[in-house]
Every structure is written in C-alpha cells, then in structure tokens.
Amino acid sequence: MSTPKPKKKFSRRKFIVRSTVGVGVAIGATYFTRPLWRRSIAGFVNSAELPYNGSTDEPRLWFEVTADNEVILNSPKVEMGQGTFTGLAQIAADELEVDIQQIKVIHAPTASGNIDGTSTGGSTSISSLWQPLRELAATMREMLKIEASKQLGTDAAALTVKNGVVAHNGQTLTYGEIVKNVTEWEIPETPPLKDVSTYKFVGKPVPRVDLKDKVIGAPMFGMDASLPDMLYGAVVRSERIGATFVGADTSSAEKMPGVVKVVKEPDFVGVVATSQMAAEQAKQAIKAEWATERNWQSEDIEAMIKVGQGDPVTIQKTGRAKRILDNEEEVITAEFTSPIGAHAQMEPNGAVAHVENDNATIIMSTQVVNLTRKEVADRLGLAPEDVNIIPTYLGGGFGRRLHTPNAVQAAVLSKAVGKPVKCFFNRREEFQNDTFRPPTHHVLRGVLDKQGKIKAIEHNLSSGDVMFGSPMFPGIAEPVLGADVGAWRGGMIQYEAIPNFRTVSWRVKLPFATSWWRSLGLLANTFAIESFMDELALKAGKDPVQFRLEHIQEDEAGHRLREVIKAAADKAGWKDEVVNGRAMGFAASTDARTPCAQVAEVSIENGEIKVHKVTCAIDPGIAVNPDQVRAQCEGSIIMGQSAAMYERMFVKDGQLLPTIYGPYRMALMRDAPKEIDVVILENADAPGAVGEPPLGPIGAAIANAVFRLTGERLRSLPLTIA
Amino acid sequence: MTISFNINGQPTSLDVDGDTPLLWVVRDMLDLKGTKFGCGKAACGACTLHVDGKAIRSCSYAVKYAEGKNITTIEGLSNGDQLHPVQQAWMEEIVPQCGYCQPGFMMATAALLSEIPNPTDEDINNNIVNVCRCATYYRMRKAIHRAADIQSQNAKNQPS
Amino acid sequence: MKKAHRAYLAFSLLLGLLVFGFSTPRSHPPEPKLPERNKSTAAELTPEQAFDLMMEVLTHKRCVNCHPSDDYPRQGEDSHIHNFGVQRGPDNHGVAALQCQTCHQSENNNHAGVPGAPEWSLAPRKMAWQGLTRVEIARSMLNPDNNGGRTLEETVHHLTEHELVLWAWEPGVDANGTPREKPPVPKAEYIKAVKTWAAGGAPIPEE
Structure with missing residues (x-):
C-alpha cells in the first residue's frame, strides 16, 4: 500500500525564495548594468552555491513506503550517468534508517508534483539536495516513528529504528506495516540531523543503484x-x-x-x-x-569569434592590470582558440x-x-x-x-x-541540429616582476552564447549580466595572490545554436589560462607547480586549490623533465568551487600525441560516493581529452559537419589513458560539484606535456602537432 | 517475407520486409530493448549483438540474413540468473555511467573473449572500437581483463 | 537488369560522352571523361589500349581502397584510413571481434550507407596495389607468387566475374546517402578490355 498523495499546499519557503528572486531581478534591471555591479554579480555567481529550485518541505512528495518495506525515492533529478540516483539513495538511507537495498530510486513524473523547477545540470544535484534531502528523510523517519508510536501505544522518543524496522520492548513494526494503517500524517518540525561521521552509506563507495539493471540491458531510456x-x-x-x-x-x-x-x-x-x-x-x-540568408563557412565563424569584437564586460578586476600591461615593455602575449564541439551523446x-x-x-x-x-x-x-x-x-x-x-x-x-x-532524431539530424559548444578565442597578457612572480595578468575571451538565448534563462538577465555566465565559466583568474588581474568576456552571437556542453566554458578557458601559466612559469625559470603555488591567496578557496595542486604533484611523482620519451604536463582549475589539478603523462608515438597516464586530485568537499567521484573524474578526463585532442565541427556551404561518429572523431578505447589515478580531498564540510570540474585541466595538462616533448606550444584545440 | 531464427534460444518466426534492419525487428517487433540505436550507420556499436556467436552491428544488418541463425542479445547473454563473465566483471568494476552504450560493448567483449580468451591491451584496442560518450573506457579495459580471468577460472572449475 | 541491357546502357553512355560531351547533374559525382586514346570502341582495341582501359579501373579508389599496402582498409572518395582504425586481421577479414562482417554483409545497405558484397574483405597483402604504378600492379597481378597461384585465365575470371570486384559498378551510397563514385569505365567496356588484353597475350608496357 502506498502513502496517500498529499494535496497541493502553499509552500512558505518557496514563496520566500521566489519573491527574493523577483526583487533581485527588479533591482538588477535598474542598477546592475553598471560595470562595478556586473563584476560583483559575476564574482558572486562564480562562487555561489545554487539552491535547489523545488519543493523541499513535503516528505511524501519524495518518499513512498511500500507494503514490502521498500522506500521509493521519487527523484526530481534525472540520472544521466552522473550517479545522482546513487548519491540520493545513500543520503536518504542514512537519515531514513533503512538499508540502501531497501531504497528504489525512480524518476518523478511531473504529475507526482515533485518537480525540479530548473534543471539537472551544472553539477548541482547532490550539492543542492544535500541539506534538503537529509531534512526530508529525517522528517519522514520521524513521521513513521510518530505513527508507529500511535500503533504501539508508546512515546515516539522511546522507539528504536534500524533497517526500516521500528522496535519497542520486543514489539516490532516495519515501515511497510506502519503505513498500512496511516490515515492522516502528522508532520513534525525538522528533526536535528545526524552527525555526518555516523553515516553508514554517505562517504562509502556503494555500488551504483542502477548497476545491475545497466549490466543486463534492463533500464528504460x-x-x-x-x-x-x-x-x-x-x-x-x-x-x-x-x-x-x-x-x-x-x-x-x-x-x-x-x-x-x-x-x-x-x-x-x-x-x-x-x-x-x-x-x-x-x-x-x-x-x-x-x-x-547566407551560405556560412568555417572562416566566417572564425572571423566572428575574435577578442575585440562584440560586447565586452569586465567580469573580474583586482588592481590595475590593464594599465600595467599597456605600459610595461616585457609583456608576454599569447592567443588560444577552441573549435565548435558536438554533444554526440549516444541516445538521440x-x-x-x-x-x-x-x-x-x-x-x-x-x-x-x-x-x-x-x-x-x-x-x-x-x-x-x-x-x-x-x-x-x-x-x-x-x-x-x-x-x-x-x-x-x-x-x-x-x-x-x-x-x-x-x-x-536520426544521427545526422542530431549532429546538424545540435546546440553546440561555442568556439572561443582567448588573448592572454602577462608580465613578471624581478623576482619572477606575476605582476599583472589579463584574460580576454570571446565566445558564442552558452546561457543567453536559452528559454531556461530569463531574458532580463542578459542586460543585467552583460556577459554570458556559461561562456566565462572557468575564465576567471584563480591565482588571486597576483596583485593585478583582470578578465574580460566578449559576447558574440553566432548564426547557429550554441549552448551548454558539459562544463561549459571551463574546458576552453582553462586550456588557455593554464597553458599561459605554464609559459609564464618557464619564462620565470620556475617549476610550474611551485610557480602556481606562489600565486595562490591565503583564504579557504586558496587553501583548497593549493592542496589539490600539491596532492596531484605528489601522487604523480611530478618531475619537469623528459624521461624515456615521456613528459608530464600540469594544470589546475576551480569550477563551481571545486578545485581540481591534473598531471598528464604524454609521449609522441608515430607523430601522434599519446596520453599514458593522468593523475587527478580533486576536492569536492564531502565525497558522498568516493567511487562515483572517481568515475566522474575518469569519464571527464577522457571526455575532455577527446574534446581537446580530436573533436571539431566545421561549417561548409551552410552545413555543420560531420554528421556521424568516425568523421566526428572522438576518443576510443585505444586513445584513452591506461592509467587514471584519482586522489580525493575533502576540505569542505558539504558535497560540492563533481561531474564537470575534472574536465577543466586536461587540455592544458596534455598541451603543456607536449611542449616539453617537442618545444612547440599548441595554442588551438584540437591539439595537433606539426 | 517470413523469416525464422532463434533469438536468445527461442525459435521465432516473423512476417517482415526482409530489408528491415535486424535492430528494429529486435526492438520494435520482439520488444527486446536492451540493444540500442545509436547512429544507424554501423559507426558507434550501440546495436551490437551476436549472430551465430559473432559480433554484428544490427542497425546495418538486414533481417533477411538472419534466416535460420542463432541471435543473442544482451537479454540472452546471461545463463538464466548466472551472469556472463563479462557482465560479472562489469558489475565488479562498476563500469556503466549512463549505460546506453554498455550492452553493445558487453556483446562486443563477449565475442572477443570467445575468440581470444586472454586478450592483450592491444587486442582490446583493435577489437573494441565502440563509442562511449561518458568515456568509461578506463574501467571497461579493467573489466575486459577481469572478465577474461573469470572466464578462465570458470573453465578450470568445469569438470572435463 | 539483364546483362545485355547494361552493356547497351554502358555503350550509350560512352557514345553520349564522346558525341555530346555529356554533362551529368550536379548532385551526382561527375562521370570522369575517358582519356583521348580510348576514342574507339572496345572491339577495336589493341591489347595495349585494352591495358590502358583496364588500368583506369584497377587504379580507381573503388579498387585500391581494398588493396592497401598496409594493414588498414581505406574508404571514401579521398581514400582515408577506415574510420575507427579498422584493421586487416590475420586472414584479411578483420580482427577477432571486429570482422568485416560485423558491419559489411553480402549486399549494400543503403539505409545505413554501409557497402556490402559477397566475401567483403581486403585483398591479401601480396596483392597490395596502393602506391604502385600500373606496370607494377599488372606484374603483381600476373605473378603466381602474389596472386594466389592463379593462371592468366583464372586471373581474368577473377577480374571479370568476381562479385566483390564487380561491386565497383554498384557501389551504393555512403552514410550521407551520396552515391559513391564508380570507376571511370563502364563495366562492360572494362570486362571486354580485360579479355582483349588477356587474349592479346597480356602485354605489360614499358613505363
């Protein structure tokens, strides 16, 4: 028997959130187009924790207890491989006091009323539901205890619960038995949550809840x-x-x-x-x-994506980077580009x-x-x-x-x-009507002081739209923000101990749909910035790892970044030298507050770049499922490698090509590194982003290794050696 | 035309246009949805199944060729509840992410292991060229080696 | 279509080319014009002229793509290495679980754009033609050490009757639905040329 469906009710919390957003937008329209405000918003967005946008005060929308003592978790987040179903099951099981085997996660149909108002994306599912889901599960557990106490004729506080069985003085009731006789639920105040260190499932490498189904061909796509x-x-x-x-x-x-x-x-x-x-x-x-109207060609698109064209917005500014760089003599300048990328997901x-x-x-x-x-x-x-x-x-x-x-x-x-x-869609339509990762162009300028430290650095980036134009995104936000938040993701300078730094985002509207592609701008922006950091380190005559550490500020974000950089270098046995034809390349990024550092071990074989091993250190805060954090790192690294080394859409006579796997070359088994070593640090007290941050460093890590092997600085994705 | 074959051990007869891709027959007429459509051009391998034990990309295989043959799909790879060594290894290494391409990979791997019981890394590189967008290749490689171990262990344990 | 019909069609096409400077619609790959020296009907060809005509076909990508000098089949009009690094394998039929027949069946699949013909496979390494001159190809073709011990008669049979060879004139469409380019000589003319060349003692010119 299932729990009765609750009636729709007015949610006070939702009202508060929505009116705050409304007021924010109204104020924004008036004031935020000023440069300083825009920078403040950009800074805020860059480090903000995005809240979950849906109902979180009605446990019965989320949980359904069945007669055979199974708990169905109605997930408003979808499972697309990122492991969210498993993480949600772990979080719920611990507060519900059931075994993880007793939880069955399903996709909530919108008719259930449990609707995510925004999306499953941005690596936010676990982080945004961490607090609400624990509270919901704990409340559901207390609701079951209250009903059990009525049925057993005792005080709820006197009951013990284990594996979905409530006990008192030798009497037991399963959750399934309890719900059979409930007519009206009493919803208590949110109970105190358990100490994270006492959790049995959170923090453990629990196998994916969809594993068996996916191995026998059972799941429905x-x-x-x-x-x-x-x-x-x-x-x-x-x-x-x-x-x-x-x-x-x-x-x-x-x-x-x-x-x-x-x-x-x-x-x-x-x-x-x-x-x-x-x-x-x-x-x-x-x-x-x-x-x-026009017969577009690749050259037309390339000519549009150029720093200096379109609308610039300064999204980050500390000190006087521009003035210094415009006046110093020993300024180092470098340009980078990335191509149009297709999603190429397997299910059309x-x-x-x-x-x-x-x-x-x-x-x-x-x-x-x-x-x-x-x-x-x-x-x-x-x-x-x-x-x-x-x-x-x-x-x-x-x-x-x-x-x-x-x-x-x-x-x-x-x-x-x-x-x-x-x-x-058939596959050809899927390729031609994709909402592509926009191509980008980056101009980096930097100057060193006498001690070989960066005195000033500036990143100018040009990109097609990512978020702008999306129906998900209110139109009012465009003039407020000025710069596309998705395009500049990963585009800010993360080494904030540099005295003068500045990032400028140039917006270009392309004639075809461009949009969100896993990690958005992170892949291209990190490729540009971290390749440039490598150049500056070599110019300064310093070890690239030490060089990065010298420019990290003393705050929490800086501490977390420093620790992943050190951990990756240690684990990889970082050496800035070519040994037996292999070189290491280093890069690091911070995305959605999750820092990640990677070391790629690379050689050149038959004129092609070969990636042998990648060491990755990541700090997502609490790793709800360390095995799936690893899996996301492994997958992101190879997907990022694929985008950085092979993938490219081009435009010919008005068509986006190619339209099939193969000609749209992607990493295959033979291309993937045979070794991927992931180190997980947990220097924050809540779970953060996992599914996208590890896509950041890989492109630059490979390119920096190639420079050590060939002396050639690769400045365009996909990476090709002459 | 009428076409008869065995699928996952079941004799089956169908009245169908002989040029229909086997994939659509398996999915839409026989309701075996584990075999996936990825590209329809034999490029990605999501539709890989076995015909007489050999890996076949069923999106590009006209059903008329299946006459009198034995077809195995992911649903028939296990022996009842006893998972195939490839499936066992896939479980042990926790390979799938989105899972869409995985049946094709497992079928290709099972075909590989029946020809080469202990594949080297190079054998794996040359034989397994399906596409996985979640890029689970690192675990797949480990799982293929693990499956080979399970298979040879099973062979040893079998009374001769 | 009956063989006689095809021959007639081929003959008309040739005539069209010669007399009217035939132009083909843009959506199809252009039918290459025949070289000047072949401005005569096959019946009147000398064995030397027949050699030229035959070689127009044998050096075409529809043939050479499956006669590579390394272990990778070629594909497409630009003869790129087969996508996904597909390999020759021990018996020219691919590797253990990635056989040619994993994707290629005994007929073209025009839904998928995957070509097919009976015994779809690579020519043995000894029959590698890629990068060879016409003379080298001819010598190799007649050398029993390379051609699988075939007599001249058997070689002619292979060249004119084998379904995989004749597939070149029915190459189907590619993954985009675009028809594959056919060899520059109509099939009937080619067959006749091979036979004329063989009957004339299979002369190989000095080049």
Whole structure:
C-alpha cells in the first residue's frame, strides 16, 4: 500500500525564495548594468552555491513506503550517468534508517508534483539536495516513528529504528506495516540531523543503484519507451544554418506504404507511420523548402569569434592590470582558440507522446522536466498540470537535453493522429541540429616582476552564447549580466595572490545554436589560462607547480586549490623533465568551487600525441560516493581529452559537419589513458560539484606535456602537432 | 517475407520486409530493448549483438540474413540468473555511467573473449572500437581483463 | 537488369560522352571523361589500349581502397584510413571481434550507407596495389607468387566475374546517402578490355 498523495499546499519557503528572486531581478534591471555591479554579480555567481529550485518541505512528495518495506525515492533529478540516483539513495538511507537495498530510486513524473523547477545540470544535484534531502528523510523517519508510536501505544522518543524496522520492548513494526494503517500524517518540525561521521552509506563507495539493471540491458531510456497502439513519427529538419521553414511538397510521402498521416505545421512538417522504417523513408520523400540568408563557412565563424569584437564586460578586476600591461615593455602575449564541439551523446533526442482529451503524456530523456512541460503545454494550449512529463534514464545528457523541442514535435504529431507517437532524431539530424559548444578565442597578457612572480595578468575571451538565448534563462538577465555566465565559466583568474588581474568576456552571437556542453566554458578557458601559466612559469625559470603555488591567496578557496595542486604533484611523482620519451604536463582549475589539478603523462608515438597516464586530485568537499567521484573524474578526463585532442565541427556551404561518429572523431578505447589515478580531498564540510570540474585541466595538462616533448606550444584545440 | 531464427534460444518466426534492419525487428517487433540505436550507420556499436556467436552491428544488418541463425542479445547473454563473465566483471568494476552504450560493448567483449580468451591491451584496442560518450573506457579495459580471468577460472572449475 | 541491357546502357553512355560531351547533374559525382586514346570502341582495341582501359579501373579508389599496402582498409572518395582504425586481421577479414562482417554483409545497405558484397574483405597483402604504378600492379597481378597461384585465365575470371570486384559498378551510397563514385569505365567496356588484353597475350608496357 502506498502513502496517500498529499494535496497541493502553499509552500512558505518557496514563496520566500521566489519573491527574493523577483526583487533581485527588479533591482538588477535598474542598477546592475553598471560595470562595478556586473563584476560583483559575476564574482558572486562564480562562487555561489545554487539552491535547489523545488519543493523541499513535503516528505511524501519524495518518499513512498511500500507494503514490502521498500522506500521509493521519487527523484526530481534525472540520472544521466552522473550517479545522482546513487548519491540520493545513500543520503536518504542514512537519515531514513533503512538499508540502501531497501531504497528504489525512480524518476518523478511531473504529475507526482515533485518537480525540479530548473534543471539537472551544472553539477548541482547532490550539492543542492544535500541539506534538503537529509531534512526530508529525517522528517519522514520521524513521521513513521510518530505513527508507529500511535500503533504501539508508546512515546515516539522511546522507539528504536534500524533497517526500516521500528522496535519497542520486543514489539516490532516495519515501515511497510506502519503505513498500512496511516490515515492522516502528522508532520513534525525538522528533526536535528545526524552527525555526518555516523553515516553508514554517505562517504562509502556503494555500488551504483542502477548497476545491475545497466549490466543486463534492463533500464528504460527515452528511446525504449512504448505505449499501446503506438505509431512512429519523423520530422523533417533543416540541414542548413539559419534556415527557416517555408513549406513542403508531401505528395509522394503521402502515398508511401505505412504512412498514416503527413502533418503540416507552420514551423515544421512531419509524418506518422506504422513503423520506424516507414516513417524515416516517408520523411526522406518529403521535399521541404527552406529559406536561408547566407551560405556560412568555417572562416566566417572564425572571423566572428575574435577578442575585440562584440560586447565586452569586465567580469573580474583586482588592481590595475590593464594599465600595467599597456605600459610595461616585457609583456608576454599569447592567443588560444577552441573549435565548435558536438554533444554526440549516444541516445538521440526524441519523445514518446500521447495527447488525448486535453491531456498529454510525454515519456522521454530530458534534463529540464519543468521547461519541457511548459513548452508542450504552451504549444497544445493546455495548462501545465494537464501535461505529464515522465522522465526516463538518459542515454547521456552533457547539456544536450536542456533544450527539448523534440517533445513539442512528438506531442503535435500525436495530437494529429490521436494515438501515441514515438518520434526521434536520426544521427545526422542530431549532429546538424545540435546546440553546440561555442568556439572561443582567448588573448592572454602577462608580465613578471624581478623576482619572477606575476605582476599583472589579463584574460580576454570571446565566445558564442552558452546561457543567453536559452528559454531556461530569463531574458532580463542578459542586460543585467552583460556577459554570458556559461561562456566565462572557468575564465576567471584563480591565482588571486597576483596583485593585478583582470578578465574580460566578449559576447558574440553566432548564426547557429550554441549552448551548454558539459562544463561549459571551463574546458576552453582553462586550456588557455593554464597553458599561459605554464609559459609564464618557464619564462620565470620556475617549476610550474611551485610557480602556481606562489600565486595562490591565503583564504579557504586558496587553501583548497593549493592542496589539490600539491596532492596531484605528489601522487604523480611530478618531475619537469623528459624521461624515456615521456613528459608530464600540469594544470589546475576551480569550477563551481571545486578545485581540481591534473598531471598528464604524454609521449609522441608515430607523430601522434599519446596520453599514458593522468593523475587527478580533486576536492569536492564531502565525497558522498568516493567511487562515483572517481568515475566522474575518469569519464571527464577522457571526455575532455577527446574534446581537446580530436573533436571539431566545421561549417561548409551552410552545413555543420560531420554528421556521424568516425568523421566526428572522438576518443576510443585505444586513445584513452591506461592509467587514471584519482586522489580525493575533502576540505569542505558539504558535497560540492563533481561531474564537470575534472574536465577543466586536461587540455592544458596534455598541451603543456607536449611542449616539453617537442618545444612547440599548441595554442588551438584540437591539439595537433606539426 | 517470413523469416525464422532463434533469438536468445527461442525459435521465432516473423512476417517482415526482409530489408528491415535486424535492430528494429529486435526492438520494435520482439520488444527486446536492451540493444540500442545509436547512429544507424554501423559507426558507434550501440546495436551490437551476436549472430551465430559473432559480433554484428544490427542497425546495418538486414533481417533477411538472419534466416535460420542463432541471435543473442544482451537479454540472452546471461545463463538464466548466472551472469556472463563479462557482465560479472562489469558489475565488479562498476563500469556503466549512463549505460546506453554498455550492452553493445558487453556483446562486443563477449565475442572477443570467445575468440581470444586472454586478450592483450592491444587486442582490446583493435577489437573494441565502440563509442562511449561518458568515456568509461578506463574501467571497461579493467573489466575486459577481469572478465577474461573469470572466464578462465570458470573453465578450470568445469569438470572435463 | 539483364546483362545485355547494361552493356547497351554502358555503350550509350560512352557514345553520349564522346558525341555530346555529356554533362551529368550536379548532385551526382561527375562521370570522369575517358582519356583521348580510348576514342574507339572496345572491339577495336589493341591489347595495349585494352591495358590502358583496364588500368583506369584497377587504379580507381573503388579498387585500391581494398588493396592497401598496409594493414588498414581505406574508404571514401579521398581514400582515408577506415574510420575507427579498422584493421586487416590475420586472414584479411578483420580482427577477432571486429570482422568485416560485423558491419559489411553480402549486399549494400543503403539505409545505413554501409557497402556490402559477397566475401567483403581486403585483398591479401601480396596483392597490395596502393602506391604502385600500373606496370607494377599488372606484374603483381600476373605473378603466381602474389596472386594466389592463379593462371592468366583464372586471373581474368577473377577480374571479370568476381562479385566483390564487380561491386565497383554498384557501389551504393555512403552514410550521407551520396552515391559513391564508380570507376571511370563502364563495366562492360572494362570486362571486354580485360579479355582483349588477356587474349592479346597480356602485354605489360614499358613505363
């Protein structure tokens, strides 16, 4: 038997949060466009802890106790590989006093009411739910104890609880037995939380809760969803940059076998058929007409992404870096670039939609359940409550599923035929209609003092948009911030003991969609800054690790950064020399307050860069699951290596290419380092970001190693040696 | 046309257009969803399954070729509740992240181990060229070696 | 399509090229023009002219891509190393769990753009043509040490009847759905040229 669903109720906490945001935005619109304010906001955003945006005061939205004493955890965060389900289960189990095996984590459908108002992204799931989820679980435990005390006729304080069994004087009740007889729940004040050191699951390398399913092929991803009587849809998508839909000749498609209906909408044309194959073939028979204004080429894009073009915003300023650098003589200047990157996640985007009787059900992989629901509701003219988004496991996220027009298209097709419709991108469409990682250009300037320390440093970065233009992001924020928070992620100088430093972000709007790609600007910005730090260290005649340590300030962030730098160097046995054809390269970054340092061991084999080993030290604060922290580091390092060494989209005759794995070269088994050594430090008293920070250092670490092998400073991603 | 084959030990007959990719037959007609669609171009390996014990990328394999053959998908890799050594190793090393590409990798690895019971790192590099975007390659390599150990241990324990 | 039809079509195409300077639609790869020296019908070819015509085909990427001089098949119109570092393997059919047949079947798959033909595989190392001159290819082809002990008659049979060889004229489409470029000589002309060359004693010119 399940716990009764609570009625919607007014949440005071939510009101407070929302009105604060509202007031903030109003003030922001008036004052924050001033440079000093913009810098303050940028600084705040850079080190802010993003709160969870959803209900956290109703335990029954989150937990459902079943008759066989299992606790279902309705997760508003989605599982896309980052291990969030496992971390949430560990946190909940410890406060609920159940064994982790008793917890089953599922994706909360929006109809459950447990909705994340923002997204699963930004490496915030565990950090933002750490406090609320513990409080919810502890409250749920107390609620169960209160009900047990009524049923056992004793005081709740006298009860003991273990593994979901409440005991008193030899009498026992399981949680499952307790809920059977509950008619009305009493919700107590939030009880005190346990001491973190007493937790049995938090802090332990518990195997992933989805492990067994994922090894036997059982989990349901968006593309695995099906409904009775389901038909298959396909949507014609543009292959050219900036194309707008004009119309389509669908006459031959309409006559094809298996075609149920051709659906013409003002903004797209699609087809519904009885099988995946029939839909795909009919789509190819539709002759769509598109209007394009320009035949874009890679050179056009490269010419746009240049520091000095577009709108500059100074996001960081201490001392008088610009004045010093404009006047000194021994200024070192270097430029860096990064290319357009594709998400290339393995599961294409799509949805299974069923629209009937003014209700819509959408089953899909999405990182933005709330936005998806809103967009489907708006298009169908329904209230959001009439749309139920049922999230599934994601076949990779990486930011690709923060835009979900695919849900709207599937819903429109379903409505047109009155039956469930499954509609997915094919791989070519996935590559051509991606929301890409924007290309970047960086200009670094620095000058050393007589002691070989940095006197002044400046980072100018130019990037396409990441957050701006996203429906997730209120339009008002653009003029307030001026600079795209996503684009400059990782772009600030983290060595704050330098007396004069400055970062300027230049915004460029590109003709194709650019957006969030795991770690956003971190990959490119760190590549530029940390390659430059290496140059400055060599110029100063100092060891690059020591050189970095000399420029770190004495505060908490500085302490944590210093410790990961030392730990990575120690563990790797850091030596700034070439041994047996192998060299080490060093780099460090701080992202979302998590510092990470890496040492890459590299050689050149048959004219290609070979990465043998990466040592990584990371300090995410409390590591809820050390094994999954390691897994995220390993994956981030190889994904970052892949982006830094191989990946590049280009633009030819108005098309984004390539459109398939292989030509879009990514790291394979043979390319990945055989050894990855991860050291976890926990110099903060709460869990922080894990899933993205380790993507930062790898590009520069590899490039810095290559410099030691070849004497060539690689300034462009993907790294290629002459 | 009517096509008959064994899938995961079950004899199956279907009326289907012979040019339909085996992947869609397995997923949509037989409702075995463990085999994944990644690219439809035999480029990523997410759809890898076994036909007569050999690794096949089923998105590019017309179902007509399957006539009279034995097909194994990830759902049929284990022996009942007894996981295949590759699956056991994948559990021990906690390989999957998002998990989408993993069935293809495990099927490719199982095919590799049946041909080369103790693969070297170079064998692994040359044979396992599927794509994993979570980039779980580091653990996969460890798991492949571990699976080879489990398999040879099982072989030793089997009465001859 | 019947063979006679194909021959007729090929002949018409050739005629079109010669007489009208035939231009093909832009969406298809251009049909390369035949060299000047072949301005005669195959029936009238000397064995030397037949050699030239045959070599137009044998040095084309549809042939050479699978006759590499190293252990990596080539692919595409630019003959790049096969994606994913696919390898020759011990018997030219790929490595243990990454056989050619993992992806390539006995026919082209035009949904996927994956080419296929019976016995899809690499030519043995001894039959490597990549980087060889026409003369070197011809010598190698006739050398029993390299060609698997074939007689001239058997070599002609391989060149004119083997389905994998003849696939070059039905190469299907690539992953983008673009038709693959065919060899510059129509199939019937090529077959005739091979036979004319062989019948004339398989002369190999001095170059």
